Amino acid sequence: MKRLKRKKHNAGVEVNGERSVxxxxxxxxxxKLAEIxxxxxxxxxxxxxxxxxxxxxxxxxTDELRRKVWPKLLSINVYDLPHKPGRDVRDNHKDxxxxxxxxxxxxxxxxxxxxxxxRAILQEQLIDIILVVLKCNPQLHYYQGYHDxxxxxxxxxxxxxxxxxxxTLSKYHLRDFMDPTMDSTKHILNYLxxxxxxxxxxxxxxxxxxxxxxxxxxxxxxxWYGHVLPxxxxxxxxxxxxxxxxxxxxxxxxxAIVLHREKEVKQTECDMAMVHHLLSRIPQDLPYELLIGQSxxxxxxxxxxxxxxxxxxxxxxxxxxxxxxxxxLSTLHQRPDSVLxxxxxxxxxTTSRHASRHSGLxxxxxxxxxxxxxxxxxxxxxxxxxxxxxxxxxxxxxAQTAMDWGPEVLLQLF
Amino acid sequence: xxxxxSTGEFSGSxxxxxxxxxxxxxxxxxxxxxxxVGKTCLTYRFCAxxxxxxxxxxxxxxFRERLVEIDGENIKIQLWDTAGQERFRKSMVQHYYRxxxxxxxxxxxxxxxxxxxxxxxxxxxxxxxxxTEVPRILVGNKCDLQDSIQVGTDVAQxxxxxxxxxxxxxxxxxxxxxxxxxxxxxDHVEAIFMTVAHKLKSQKPLVLSQPPGGSxxxxxxxxxxxxxxxxxxGWGCSSC
Numbered sequence: 001m002k003r004l005k006r007k008k009h010n011a012g013v014e015v016n017g018e019r020s021v022x023x024x025x026x027x028x029x030x031x032k033l034a035e036i037x038x039x040x041x042x043x044x045x046x047x048x049x050x051x052x053x054x055x056x057x058x059x060x061x062t063d064e065l066r067r068k069v070w071p072k073l074l075s076i077n078v079y080d081l082p083h084k085p086g087r088d089v090r091d092n093h094k095d096x097x098x099x100x101x102x103x104x105x106x107x108x109x110x111x112x113x114x115x116x117x118x119r120a121i122l123q124e125q126l127i128d129i130i131l132v133v134l135k136c137n138p139q140l141h142y143y144q145g146y147h148d149x150x151x152x153x154x155x156x157x158x159x160x161x162x163x164x165x166x167x168t169l170s171k172y173h174l175r176d177f178m179d180p181t182m183d184s185t186k187h188i189l190n191y192l193x194x195x196x197x198x199x200x201x202x203x204x205x206x207x208x209x210x211x212x213x214x215x216x217x218x219x220x221x222x223x224w225y226g227h228v229l230p231x232x233x234x235x236x237x238x239x240x241x242x243x244x245x246x247x248x249x250x251x252x253x254x255x256a257i258v259l260h261r262e263k264e265v266k267q268t269e270c271d272m273a274m275v276h277h278l279l280s281r282i283p284q285d286l287p288y289e290l291l292i293g294q295s296x297x298x299x300x301x302x303x304x305x306x307x308x309x310x311x312x313x314x315x316x317x318x319x320x321x322x323x324x325x326x327x328x329l330s331t332l333h334q335r336p337d338s339v340l341x342x343x344x345x346x347x348x349x350t351t352s353r354h355a356s357r358h359s360g361l362x363x364x365x366x367x368x369x370x371x372x373x374x375x376x377x378x379x380x381x382x383x384x385x386x387x388x389x390x391x392x393x394x395x396x397x398x399a400q401t402a403m404d405w406g407p408e409v410l411l412q413l414f
Numbered sequence: 415x416x417x418x419x420s421t422g423e424f425s426g427s428x429x430x431x432x433x434x435x436x437x438x439x440x441x442x443x444x445x446x447x448x449x450x451v452g453k454t455c456l457t458y459r460f461c462a463x464x465x466x467x468x469x470x471x472x473x474x475x476x477f478r479e480r481l482v483e484i485d486g487e488n489i490k491i492q493l494w495d496t497a498g499q500e501r502f503r504k505s506m507v508q509h510y511y512r513x514x515x516x517x518x519x520x521x522x523x524x525x526x527x528x529x530x531x532x533x534x535x536x537x538x539x540x541x542x543x544x545x546t547e548v549p550r551i552l553v554g555n556k557c558d559l560q561d562s563i564q565v566g567t568d569v570a571q572x573x574x575x576x577x578x579x580x581x582x583x584x585x586x587x588x589x590x591x592x593x594x595x596x597x598x599x600x601d602h603v604e605a606i607f608m609t610v611a612h613k614l615k616s617q618k619p620l621v622l623s624q625p626p627g628g629s630x631x632x633x634x635x636x637x638x639x640x641x642x643x644x645x646x647x648g649w650g651c652s653s654c
Contacts, residue, residue, distance in 0.1 A: 098499060101450045102471045144449070144471040144499045182505040213509050219473035227473055273442070273492050277477045 028057055036065055045072055045334040051244040055296065057289050059240030066156050066236065068337075073243040074168040075331040079344035081160040082167070085132040093131055095142035102147045103127050109151045111232065126151055129163045133170055140170050140178040148223035149174065152235055172327045173247040175319040177222045184318060185222060189214040191248060194307045195255040195298055203262050211272045216280040217254040224250055228282045241292050247320035248304050252295035257282070260291060438481070440490045441614045442513060443607070446535050447520035448528040449498030452555040455586035456520065457493040459603045465586060472497045475510050482608070484615050491611055503538065511542035516549040516610045523554040523583060526564040529573075536577060549613045550579045553606055558585035582606050 032053050039046035039053070050069050053060060060066045071078050090096055103126045110119045130150050134142055149169065153162040176184040192214050197204040219227045224242050229235045242249055258265065258279060268274050304321060335343065445453045454469040454476065461478035476495040481488060494514070496507045517539055521528040532552075539545070552574045554565060567583060574581035584602035 098449060105450075105468065105470055107468050108470055141501065143501055144497060145473045147471070180501070182501050186505055215474045215506055215509060218506065222473065227470070273440075273477055273479070276475075277479075280477065 029061065032056075032058070032061060036060070036069060040068055040072065041336050041338070043336050043339060044332065045336055047072065047331050047334065054240040054244035055292065057293075059237045063156055063236075066240065067161070070153075070157060070165060070239075070243055071161060072334060073331065074165055075327075075334060076161070076164045076168060077340050077344055078161065078337060079341050082132070082163045084159060085128040085163070089128055089131045089135060093135060095134055096131065098144070099127055099130050099134075099142055099147065102144055103130070103151075106147055106151060109148060109226070109232075110155070122151075122154060125159045126154055129154060129159060129166060132163055133166045136167070137170060140175075141180050143177055143182070143222060145219055145223040145227055146174070146177075148226035152224075152226045152232075152239055155232070156236065172323055173242070173320055174222070175323070176247075185218070186214075187318060188248065188251060188320070189217060189221060191251045191304065191307055192217060192254055192258075195252065195302055196258060198302050198307075199255070199259055199298070200262060203259070203265060206266055206270060207258075207275060210270045210275040212275040212279070213272070216276050217251070219280075220254050220257075220282075221250045225253075225282075230284065234286075234288055237288055238292075245296075246299065246304070247318075247324055249295060249299060252298045253291060255298055256291045256294040257286065259294070260286070438488050438490050440492055441515050441611055442492045442494065443516045443518055443610055444494045444496065444510060444514045445518045445520060446496050446503070446507075446539075447498060447553075448522070448525070448531045451498065451520045451522040451525065451528050452586045453495050453498065453520050456518075456553065456555065456584075456603055456606070457495040459586055460491075460607045461493060471499075474502060474506055482611060484608075484611055487615070489611060489615065491607060493607070508542065511539070511544060514542075514544060514548070515614050516551070517544055518551050518553055518606070518610065519579070520553045520555055521565065521570075523557050523565045523570075524559045524562040529554075529565040529570070532573065546578055549610055549617070550577070551606060551610055552577070552579045552581045554581065554583040555586055557583045558587050580609065582609075 035049055036053050039049035050072055054069060054073060060069050093099075103123050106123070106126075107119065110122065114122075126147065130142065130147060134140055150162065150166050153165050157165065170178060176188055179185075193204060193207070196207065224235075225238050226235050229238070238253070241253075261279070261283070264278060265275065268278050334340075445457055447453055449471070452469075454472050455466060457476075457478050458464075458466045458469065461480045472495055474497055477492065478495060479490055479492045481490050483489070494510045496503065496510065519532055519535055521532055523529075536550075539548075539550070544550075552570070554567075554570050557563070567581075570583070571581050582602060582605070584606065586603065
């Protein structure tokens with residue numbers, strides 16, 4: 001609990017830093033372009049700086065930077081990505097038909113000028129990446145809208161990294177939405193009204209009187225706004241922000257949007273249909289940077305724990321919230337890519353046999369064995385010669401395990 | 415049943431200027447059925463006056479409305495377009511079953527599974543206190559795809575009769591792309607919702623006049639195949 005509070009405090013500092021950036025946008029951009037590579041090359045990776053860059057004005061600026069920073073935000077080793085799924089990923093999956101149905105009609109999510117043939121290839125990849133993650137995690141259930149998250153990742157980072165990212169997001173940020181029922185999702189949506197109540201009682205009471213509920217924000221939450229924003233660049237900006245934030249942040253942004261439209265809401269007829277209609281349509285010209293800043297402020301002022309207490313929201317356990325601390329800790333000790341590249345290949349060659357015995361994501365994905373072993377020979381030698389003593393010991397231990405698993409591994413190696 | 419005005423969902427958010435004058439009656443109709451049967455297409459067609467270019471999965475509930483004039487009275491028809499995936503209907507859509515005046519069940523004539531799901535949808539409505547006393551209508555969509563029809567009109571009509579519902583077979587596809595227009599006739603979609611509206615109007619107190627061809631309190635079960643003079647020719651689309 002103590003540690004959690006300190007984390008909150010840190011988050012506050014972050015936001016303050018962000019505000020100073022907001023005041024000088026140009027300096028912010030230049031500064032960011034210098035800061036991000038620096039943070040990526042630090043050992044361990046300077047994850048706080050990356051988070052701050054992703055959340056502050058302009059987000060991660062370019063897709064090239066996104067491809068480097070997004071995996072770090074999710075603690076993903078880009079040198080150890082899952083391989084392309086085989087055709088068998090589509091066999092006998094209970095959600096197969098629904099996924100195909102949703103992906104095939106998701107044309108709007110692809111860039112307007114994209115040739116149909118190219119889009120069709122990406123759509124097939126999209127079906128595969130969704131199914132491979134679901135197949136490896138039988139506890140996760142597909143929901144309509146999951147494909148909107150997956151397509152955003154796919155379009156930026158490509159198939160293999162999209163699988164890795166979707167896998168991590170599904171286990172943490174999106175976890176509550178993937179229960180067999182939507183009850184946990186409903187619980188998350190229940191955080192919305194208490195935030196509004198804290199800031200604008202009149203608006204809150206108006207919405208309660210209208211009986212509008214919170215379903216107008218459902219697609220915002222479970223797709224991270226990917227389903228409702230017409231401009232892909234805005235979706236990307238929000239993904240930068242959410243990847244660097246608490247899983248409840250989409251709800252705080254929902255609150256910021258509703259508060260931003262406070263006048264319109266109060267002027268509309270106090271009726272469920274009217275208010276739902278008004279709120280569920282996202283205006284074209286939302287000031288996203290402003291709203292992102294406001295949602296961070298709301299988060300700092302009214303953190304989930306406070307809302308839970310005030311609104312008696314604690315009765316239900318949210319897996320996304322309860323695992324967030326552990327998830328954040330896991331992002332703190334990442335090595336820069338230059339080190340990871342060496343390490344991963346070395347470890348890969350000695351442990352892949354071991355790993356293949358596990359029923360994880362890796363095991364489900366066919367690896368190109370021959371190629372791997374070919375590289376492995378060189379890499380193992382490098383590992384033995386080149387790495388530090390600590391690391392060497394670790395690799396030795398792993399290699400030891402590999403030997404236990406089978407002498408033919410060694411035959412292939414030497 | 416001249417159309418007085420329409421507010422499609424993409425015409426921008428509703429503002430006070432588009433609000434109907436006071437005392438306009440509102441008919442709330444919920445549209446349900448399996449995922450991918452064309453609920454969004456149907457509701458969009460009716461409210462926006464045209465067929466959507468592409469529709470996407472509906473997440474949660476979408477709302478569309480249109481103002482129509484029936485026998486001199488302005489009536490606002492509100493359509494609640496719901497997500498088809500089961501997980502949404504169980505905990506999300508319930509909220510929208512409240513105060514609903516009528517139900518439109520949709521299945522896909524090229525997808526037998528969507529027809530087989532209908533009893534579950536009907537049961538679900540009953541659980542939300544929407545039984546036979548609430549006007550209900552059955553719509554078989556996509557009848558333009560003649561080569562892949564899996565649910566014959568006879569079977570569907572039997573089912574509709576057994577559940578005291580009128581049946582419509584229609585296509586939510588753009589009629590301009592149809593060769594003969596035999597079943598892509600856009601008047602079908604019009605007829606479906608206008609039938610419901612007439613039915614509702616006839617049920618309500620202070621009715622000014624009865625809808626032509628329909629008697630209060632009963633639904634003409636064969637309306638889906640007969641020309642009852644209410645919505646033009648060929649509603650049943652039996653040529654499909």
